[in-house]
Amino acid sequence: MEGSPRDRDENGRARNARPRDGLGRPLPYGAPGVERQPEGVPRPPDESLVEAQRLLDDGKPFHAHEVLEDAWKSAPEAERELWRGLAQLAVGLTHLARGNAKGARALLDRGARSIEPFRAEPPHGVDVGGLVDWARTATPAPPRLVGGTSPS
Incomplete structure (x- = not known):
């Protein structure tokens, strides 16, 4: 929409400044977010890996994806x-947690490949x-990124 202000970071890049919930969904401006x-x-x-796992354990796969995306880019x-x-698997888990089975399946398949x-x-x-096997079965709880399965 022409003329509408866009949120920008300190470098002038477009960045949505709306608060987000634990699954990365945008909330209204001024709402408390994660x-x-x-x-x-x-x-x-x-x-x-440790930070992404901590975020996954805390039920924040969207936020884990951001950590993994930084690792991917560097x-x-x-x-x-x-x-x-790994970032795609975290996004797939985000979609799964949001109830978007089709989006989850697409990202989990892409991440596994x-x-x-x-x-x-x-x-x-x-x-x-373990991650590939989990992604292909699309269970809600992923195994740990490094060794073994998630705690019950």
Whole structure:
């Protein structure tokens, strides 16, 4: 819509400043929301995995996706598809939690395809096999990113 103001970050890039709920859905301006993850934060891979797992454990897959997306954007070329796939799995889980089965299925399938090539030699201890198997069955609770399954 021409002439409408757009939310911008400190660098002038378009960024929706509306508060968000725990699943990343926009709330009305002024409503209390969940603190958003800072964007563009470079973290070592292990730190990215720990932070994303913490957010998943807290029921915030949308926010975990933001952490994984930062890792994807800063990863070496050889690992970009792994991080992109992990971010897609988190978005798929977000759609699943929001009740959007069709969107969840699409993102979970895409994420599983992206990380599948890493199954034989998973970097950073990522449980690629467990994640791929989970994504293909689309259960609501994902296994842990690194080793084993989620706590019951």
